[in-house]
Amino acid sequence: MTAYSGPVFDMAVKQFEVIADHLSIPEDARARLLMPKRAVTVSCPIHRDDGTTAVFEGYRVQHHLTLGPTKGGTRFAASVDLGEVAALAIWMSWKCALVGLPYGGAKGGISVEPSSLSRRELEALSRRYMQEMIPFVGPHTDVMAPDMGTNEQIMAWFMDTYSMYQGQTVAEIVTGKPVSAGGTLGRREATGRGVAHLVRRAADELQIHLSHATAVVQGFGNVGSITALELHNSGVKVIAVSDHTGALYRPAGLNIPNLVEHAASKGSLEGYSTELGFDPAEILSLPCDILVPAAVERVIDARVAAHLRCRILAEGANGPTTPEADQILGKRRKEIFLVPDILCNSGGVVVSYFEWVQDLQRLFWEEDEVMRREYQVLDRAFHEVSARSKREGVFNRTAAMAIGVERVRGAKDTRGLFP
């Protein structure tokens, strides 16, 4: 038992153990790589609109400090707890190392259902959370970003709050800000664009023509909606999408631009159509070429993994697949090409890194430049994962995580153990 124990943290531990065995990491070297360096829990009191006071629990976990500042998103969701945040921080570390960013992983969050708050309450909670985090974060210590339930506006409130306390604008304290507040062009779209780009790479390997391909996307927030739109624009027929309000299925292909517009104005897919309604529990096992889970963790368990009927599984979400499901996907690796989460959704942190660099330099790039560099980083990582998986005869998650873990371990070994 540790302070982090829980189903999501246990999953990150199990995944790490598989890799540690694969890399023959000695038992006594494992905890130093796996256990988070620091964690903080804060109480965030706010005035509700009805005059009462409510207190929300917030967290931030910094996994390792070996390669530079820590970096990671902030999640607002009812399910958030310390263990989930710690697991997400660990995955961020392997992801940043895999794509070659000078960061350790971090993650934060508040246990709150954001839709239960008014805009004023949401602003008060966001500002209070950042204020409580001030002793713990900094542009060279720990840099925040958006995740589930948070967005550009919340990042702008974080940045403004931190800056007010410093007496000057510190844009580089968070990424994923609006462009008008020091954000970079291409950040909002970066994760979904990256997912779609890597799907194109996987399709090239499998010689799948996208104009004949079908896709299913679970989750229609930042990552899911942009991935669906990018796939649609690449000629893919997106036949099903879902969010927390339900699922839509149309074998001839959904009108994705219309759905994106609907979700942007209404906040979800709800109310778009009753005719196209479909059982959300069935969405992952629909036959399709490309399946993109882009919502929450642990949706693909062993039972679902055995029933998947896709050829490319592109993990837009963090941790959508359990270690038990991985055992099945490992065996099905000739049938299903996995683009593992730490590679698949890394476009977000890659462009966050570009935003941080631009903010530090006060020198901003054109969107074309951002996208060109994003795809260059993703192509290199895709190639490394693919080559390693072939060389070692392992499936892509093992290859991707082995590269990430090995890089963090290499840096720790070179720096040595202080004192």
Ligand code: NAD
């Ligand atoms: P978001 O809040 O914008 O959207 C989340 C979506 O998931 C919403 O459409 C919501 O309705 C849906 N959802 C929630 N529970 C669901 C359920 N049980 N079934 C189906 N849909 C459900 O969040 P996001 O930023 O798009 O993040 C989605 C995933 O991608 C998370 O795992 C996140 O950690 C990961 N991720 C996000 C980024 C980023 O840049 N935003 C980067 C890397 C990874």
